[in-house]
Amino acid sequence: MSVLPYLVAVWIFLVGCYGIATSRNLIHAVGCLAVCQSATYVLLLAVGYRDGGTAPVFSDVKPGSRPVVDPVVQALALTDVVVGATVTALLLALVMQVSKRHGTVDPDELSELRG
Amino acid sequence: MTRRVRLWILAVGGAGLAALLVAACLELPGFGGTSHPYGDRAVRASLARRTANTIASINFDQRAFDTLGEMSILFASVLGTVVLLRQTRDERRAKPEPAYVALPVRRYALIVLPVALLTGLYVIAHGQLSPGGGFQGGVVAATALHLLYLGADYRALERIRPVGLYEVGDALAASAYLVTGLAGLIGGAAFLANTLLPYGTFNTLSSGGTVPLLNAAIGMEVACAVVVLLARFLDQAVEIEQEGGT
C-alpha cells in the first residue's frame, strides 16, 4: 500500500473543500481552509520520505552515516505553516469586518444582502 | 440558485476532482522511494557551507530569496490585519475588568512565561544546528508573552507589552533581513549570497556564515508580527465595543 499517504492527503483536501462549500458560518469555513492547507503539508512530506531515512539535521548524527529524507520539501512546508497562520488571522479579521458591517456571518444570508 | 442545486454541483465537481486526484496518486512514484535528486544536492551544499541543519541552510542560504518572499507575505498579512481591525469612529474602548484566576494557575503562568520565552530564544539561536529556526522560535516566544493574558487579565498584558515597540521591531527586523542581503551585494557577491562571513567550525553557533543572522532577523520579525497580530485581535474581542455598547 505505498500510495496510502497520497490518498490521505487527497482525502483531507476534499474534506476541507466540502467543509468550505457547505459551511453556514464563515469562521467554520476559515477552519476548514486550515484543514485544506494541512493536506498540502502531508502531501509534501510524503513525497520527500525515504524508507529508513532520518532527518537531515546533523547536530547529533554524523553526516553520511545514515540515509536522509528530502530536506527541500521540509523547508517549503515549514515556512508555509507559519505564513498560513498569519493568513488565517487576516481572513478572520475580514470575517470580523463582515460581521460588523452586515451583522451576520452566514454566507447564505450574506449573499441575499445588497449594498 | 437554491442550496440544493449548489449541493448537486458540488457533488458532481467533487467526484470528478476526486477521480482525477486518485488517478494522479496511482502514477506518483512509490512512497519512501530512494530517488531524491534535489535533496541530495541540498545536503551536499549545506555541508559544504558547514551548516548542520540542512533545512535552515535551504531556507536561509540556498533559497534565501524565497524566504524574503515568505517574510513579505507575513508582513503584508499582519499589515492588513492591523488596518482592518483598527478602532473606527463609532466605537469606544472600554477598560478591561480584572478577571478572577485561581492562584495556582496564575503562579504557573508567571513561572512558565520566562521559561517559554527562553525556549523560544533557544529555538531561534540554534536554528542552524538542531531542529528549529526563526519561524518556530518566533511564534513560541510571542505565545509565551500572552501567558500573562491567560494567567491574569488583559490589563496586565497591556502593561508589559507596548504595541508600538513591537510594530517598530517588526519593521526593523524585516529591514535587517534586507540589509544583510544588501551587504552580500555590496560585498561583491549576489544579493543574499552567503559569501560574506567565514563558515566557522561545523556544529557550532557561529557556523554557516550569514544563516544565523538571517535566522535571528526572521525570528524577531515573526515574534513581533505575532504579538502585533494578537494585540489587534485582543483589542477587538476584549476592549473595543460598538457605540450602542454590546
Added chain:
Amino acid sequence: MNRRAALSGALEVLAWWAALMALWLVLISAPATLELVVGAAAALVGALAAGGARRAVSGR
C-alpha cells in the same frame, strides 16, 4: 522606601537570570563560549520579562 523596592526587584531579576541560565545550560548540547554569551543575553531577556510580568500582575 523605593530604594529597597528597587533592590528587591533587582535581586528578583538576578535570581530569575540564574535560574534561566541553568535551564539554558541544560538545553544546549555543548557549552562553548559563544553559546554561554548568547545564553546569558537570552536569560537576561527572560529575567526582565519575568520581573515585569510579576510587577504587572501585582501592581493592580
Added chain:
Amino acid sequence: MDDPLIVVTLLLVAACATAAVAVRDPERQALVLAVLGTTLAVLFTVLQAPDVALSQLAVGSALTPLLLLLSVRKVRRRGRKKDKAR
C-alpha cells in the same frame, strides 16, 4: 509501507481532519483543530521532519485556537446585540 506507525498516524490525521470539518460549531471546531495540530506534529515527526513538527506545534497548539476563539467572541457579542435590538 511496512511501518505500522506511519499507517496509524496517517489514519489518525485523516480522522481528526474529517472531525474538524464535521463539527459545525466554531468553538468546538477550534478544539478539534488544536488536536489536529498535535496529531499533524506527530505525523511530521514520524515522517522524519522535526522542524515542520516544531513549526506546527508552535502555531497549532496555542496561536490558531486563540485567534479562532477571539473572533468567535467578537462575532458572538455583536450577534447578541443584534438579537436584543430586534
Added chain:
Amino acid sequence: MNGWTVAATAALAGGVGATVWGVATGPLRRRVVAQNLSTSLACPSLLLLAQGYDRPSYVDPALVLALLGPVGTLVFARLLAEDLEKDPPKAPWLTYAASGFGAVVVLVLCVVGGPDRAMGKLLVTGALLVGGNLIASRALAGGIAGSRHG
C-alpha cells in the same frame, strides 16, 4: 520497528485515537478534557519516538509540546469559561492517569539514557508536562471564572 516505536504506536493508536474521538463528540466539558489529554499523551509518544529513532535532537519538539500544550488548554479554559461554568468538567482520574503515563515514560527514558546532558532535558520536559497538565485541568475545572470583559 524496535520496542520504543511499538510502544509509541500503541500510545498513539489507543490514547491519542481515543482523545480524537472524545474531542469530536459529546458534551463540551468532555471535549475540553479530551484536548488536554491529547497533549499529555502525544508528548510521551514523541519522547518514545526520539528514543526509538535514536535521535536525541527530536526531544526539542516534545519539549515545545510540553510547554505550549497546557497553554493551549489554558486558552480554551479562559475563553470558554462562560460555557464551562454551567457544567464544569469533573474527571480528574483521567488526567492523573495521563500524567502518570507521562511521568513513567520520562523516568524509563531517563534510566535508559543514563545521567548525561540529555537526561536534564528529559527531566525538564517531564516536569513541564506533568505540571502543565495538572494546572490546565485545574483551570478547566473552574480555575478561571468567566467575565464579560476579562
